[in-house]
Amino acid sequence: MLAARKDYSGPALFSYGFRPFFFFGAVWAALSVPYWIYIYSTGAGVVGLMSAPEWHVHELLYGYLAAIIAGFLLTAVPNWTGRLPVLGVRLMLLFALWAAGRVAMLASGIIGSVAAGGVDSLFLISLAAMMWREVIAGKNIRNIPVCVMATLLAFTNIGFHASVLGSAFHEFIEHLAIGVIALLITLIGGRIVPSFTRNWLAQRGETDLPAQAGLFDNMALGAAGLALLGWSFMPGSETTGFLLILASVIHWVRLARWRGWKTGREPLVLILHIGYAWLPASFLLMGIAAFAPATVPPHAAMHALTAGAMGTMTLAVMTRATLGHTGRDRTADIWTTAIYLLVVTGALMRVAAPFLLAQTYLLALMISALLWSGAFALFAIRYGPMLWES
Numbered sequence: 346m347l348a349a350r351k352d353y354s355g356p357a358l359f360s361y362g363f364r365p366f367f368f369f370g371a372v373w374a375a376l377s378v379p380y381w382i383y384i385y386s387t388g389a390g391v392v393g394l395m396s397a398p399e400w401h402v403h404e405l406l407y408g409y410l411a412a413i414i415a416g417f418l419l420t421a422v423p424n425w426t427g428r429l430p431v432l433g434v435r436l437m438l439l440f441a442l443w444a445a446g447r448v449a450m451l452a453s454g455i456i457g458s459v460a461a462g463g464v465d466s467l468f469l470i471s472l473a474a475m476m477w478r479e480v481i482a483g484k485n486i487r488n489i490p491v492c493v494m495a496t497l498l499a500f501t502n503i504g505f506h507a508s509v510l511g512s513a514f515h516e517f518i519e520h521l522a523i524g525v526i527a528l529l530i531t532l533i534g535g536r537i538v539p540s541f542t543r544n545w546l547a548q549r550g551e552t553d554l555p556a557q558a559g560l561f562d563n564m565a566l567g568a569a570g571l572a573l574l575g576w577s578f579m580p581g582s583e584t585t586g587f588l589l590i591l592a593s594v595i596h597w598v599r600l601a602r603w604r605g606w607k608t609g610r611e612p613l614v615l616i617l618h619i620g621y622a623w624l625p626a627s628f629l630l631m632g633i634a635a636f637a638p639a640t641v642p643p644h645a646a647m648h649a650l651t652a653g654a655m656g657t658m659t660l661a662v663m664t665r666a667t668l669g670h671t672g673r674d675r676t677a678d679i680w681t682t683a684i685y686l687l688v689v690t691g692a693l694m695r696v697a698a699p700f701l702l703a704q705t706y707l708l709a710l711m712i713s714a715l716l717w718s719g720a721f722a723l724f725a726i727r728y729g730p731m732l733w734e735s
Contacts, residue, residue, distance in 0.1 A: 357735040359436045361670060362419020366440065367663045368725060368732045370412030373447065375722035377404045382714045386707060393453030393461065399505075399515065400450065405651060406522050407469065407502045408447055409721075413659045414529065415443070415472050418495065420666060422476060426483025431475065439475070442468040462506030469499035490532060497525045517577060524573035527650060530624060530658050531569045531596075535562050538617045539603045541665070545614045546607055556602040565599045568592040572628060576635075580643070586635030593628035600625065612677035613668075616661040616685045623654035623692070630696075642699040652717055653692040660688050660720060664728065671731045680727045684720045691717030 358364050381401040384392060392400035419439075423430040431439065446465035453461035473495040480488050501522040507514065539555035546554055572592035575585035605618030630646035664684065668675050677685070694713035701709050 353432055355433050358733050359440070360432050360735075362431055362436060363416040363663075363666055363670060364732045365436065366412040366416030366419070366443070367667060368729055369440070369444070370409050370416065370659075371663070371721040371725045371728075373404070373412065374409040375718045375725060377401075377408060378714045378718040382711055386711070391454075393451055394458045395450070395453065402519055403450065403505055404447070406519075406526070407465065407498075407505070408450075410526060410655060410659070411469055411472075411498070411502075412443055413663065414495075414498070414526070415439070415468075417533075417662060417666070418472070418476060418491070420670065422479050422485075422488070425488050426479050426485045428479055428483045439468070439471060442471055458506065462503070466499070466503050466506065469495070469502050473499045491529070494525050494529050494532075498522060501525065516580070520573075520577040520580060523647070523650060524577050526655060527573055527624065527627075528566070528570060530621070530654060531566055534617070534621050534624075534658065535566070535599070537662070538605075538621055541617060542603055542605065542608060542614055545611060546604065551607065553604060553607070555604050561602070562599065565592075565595050568595045569624075569628075572632075576631060581635055581638070583636060586632045589628045589632030589635065593625040593632060596621075596625035596628065612682045612685055613661075613665055613675055616657065616677075617665075619685075619689060620654060620657035620661045623649060623657055627654055645696050645699040648692070648695045652695045652713070653689075656688050656692055656717060656720070657685075660684055660724060663724060667728050667731055673731070680723065684723050684727070687716050687720035687723065691715070691720060 353360050358368070378401075381397065381404075384390070384397040384400075390397055395403065419431050419436070422428075446468050449456065449461040449464035456464075473492065476492045476495050479485075480492050501518050504518040505515070505522070507518075535558065539558070543554045568588070569592050572585070572588040575582070575588045579585050600618065600621055603618065603621075605615065605622075608614040608618065627646060627649035630641050630649050631643070634641040634643045634646040664677070664681050665675060667673075691713045694709055694716060698706055698709035698713060
């Protein structure tokens with residue numbers, strides 16, 4: 346693996362999976378959210394052949410988030426399997442599929458919904474196939490669940506394009522895709538958050554370290570899976586509400602076992618705990634919304650999971666992985682800390698917006714979009730040179 350990377354002589358951007366997908370995923374997040382707000386505020390109503398809200402959801406899940414997931418997996422899987430990394434021409438082609446999907450979604454009014462959906466679906470299908478090939482060839486059975494989730498995400502994207510099946514099916518697919526990504530955070534976060542925290546604390550002579558993974562963590566994964574499955578099929582049922590609140594309690598306990606309050610001196614570690622904290626917080630809000638949607642609007646609860654957990658965790662991983670894999674010190678400078686403050690504040694504002702008066706809702710939406718997308722713009726500016734250079 347090291348020899349293959351050492352012998353590579355092409356552009357630095359395509360020497361490692363995280364480089365193109367982290368950079369352009371951040372750029373897309375920084376551009377698409379303000380564009381969505383513009384479309385929403387002007388009442389234009391559609392992007393291509395999709396309604397503006399559908400396009401917004403699609404590009405959050407299958408544009409920005411899919412890119413970051415790809416960057417992470419393409420970087421992690423060679424370490425998991427000991428196999429050759431995807432780089433050079435293969436990485437360029439995979440990235441081209443992602444970029445083609447973004448163009449196709451904007452141009453669907455010209456090329457048609459079937460062609461746009463077909464082009465857009467190719468990226469995640471290819472990524473899932475690549476993950477299966479590497480994990481099976483490397484006999485890395487432990488990470489088959491990751492392959493399953495990548496495959497499910499690819500299938501939900503195909504389902505998203507099946508608009509003829511109606512709005513109820515779209516809601517189901519949307520919830521299922523969000524649930525798959527949330528489970529990825531639960532699974533991968535359960536590995537990296539306590540591991541990075543343990544290493545950082547141990548270096549400082551701490552003896553009260555995060556709990557080792559065990560039965561409780563498996564129970565937390567199961568609780569989240571059941572709750573999110575219920576939310577996909579029966580989002581407004583009391584049973585789902587109970588499962589979500591139960592999952593919230595279990596994941597608060599799980600997070601407490603990782604000793605995050607000891608990491609306040611290093612934002613690069615602390616942000617992992619803050620990002621993961623959005624997960625049980627969103628479960629709680631979603632559970633209350635199932636029982637009392639007039640008290641907690643379902644969209645506010647869902648944005649705690651998307652803008653909050655997913656936005657914060659992706660930036661936490663993107664900053665740390667970029668610093669580590671480009672040979673820099675794993676510590677947050679003032680710009681990195683600003684990235685974290687922007688994304689968390691933007692997410693908080695987005696969750697709060699539905700609780701405000703109708704007259705101030707749009708203003709809150711604009712401010713939250715400016716802050717949240719600003720975090721990704723700042724990532725692209727600050728970390729772009731690291732990703733483009735050798």
